[in-house]
Amino acid sequence: MAGSFKTEGVVLRSIRFGEADRVLHLYTEQRGRVGAVAKGVRRVRSRFGGRLEPLFRVALVLHEGRGDLCTVTSAETVHAHPALRERRASLGRATQACEAVLRVFDSAEPNRPAYNLLCRQLALLDARPEAATRAQGLAFRMKLLLAAGFVPELAACSACGDREHLGAFSAAAGGVVCPGCEAGAFALDQEAHGFMVSALGQPLAEAPxxxxxxLRQTDRAIAETLEYHAHVRLPRLG
Incomplete structure (x- = not known):
């Protein structure tokens, strides 16, 4: 139905369109994934200024017409995350976080936990340069699995329920597995298992x-879980 609506959102990606416009991939608080056109945004005197660049958190008014894309009619900055743009490592981790959300959440269904998680991640990377680590990026992805409903079973064998000798991981089975159920699984040592459990249980700012x-084993477990259950491929974190 045509009309305008207000929502807060994060600009995940921006693509040039026509002579002066941009197509935006947004993840919004009220609508989930939204595609929108920002008309005239590339002009020097654009009324949007630089507020619709990737990684910006903005308060938006969007007009929903008959096509697939909304039109941005108003945008006000909530958080520009200026500091992380000046640090290569922070910028890289922030871009990876946005790319993960872009690929995992592809529907116009709101997911408040996912939206809040992304906002916390960007704010953390903006405020703390030391947070831009591989471990912290993987902790974010573990929590993203939880928000998406794909978190693996870590407390017991995902195939038979045994709670002892959990030394392998199987995306097909849904998580960690015991020796009797490890066909097709890969080895997951105790440290990696513990990291995954802690990453889910601790605040984002306190990544283990x-x-x-x-970390390589954790990265593989996350990647294979998403590929098997969500049919999504994410680049491994370096």
Whole structure:
């Protein structure tokens, strides 16, 4: 139905369109994923200024017409995250977070936990340069799995329910598995298992530490879970 609506959102991606416009991929608080056109935004005297660049959190008024894309009629900055743009590592992690949300949440259905998680991640990376680590990026992705409904079983064998000797991971089975159910699984050591549990349980700003081998195993577990259950491929975190 045609009409205007207000929502807060994060600009995930911006693509040039025509001579002066941009197509925006937004993740919004009230509508989930939204595509929108910002008309004239690339002109020097655009009324939007620089408020519709990727990573901006903005309060929007969008007009919904008959087509697939809304039209941005108003945009006010909620948080520009200026500091993270000046640090290569922070900018990289923020871009990875937005790309993950873009790929995992592709429908116009609101998901407040996912939206709030993304906002917290961008604010954290803006405020704390030391947060731009691989471990913190993986902790964000673990929480993203939870928000999306794809969090793996970590407390017991996802195939038989056994709570002992959980030393492997199977995306097909839905999480960690015991030796009797590990066909097709890959080895997951105790440190990686513990990291995944802690990443889900601790605040985003208190991401646990782990060795590189444990982080690689966690990265693989997340990637295979999303590929198997959501049919989404995310680049591994370096």
């Amino acid at each position: 530490l782990a060795s590189e081998p444990a």
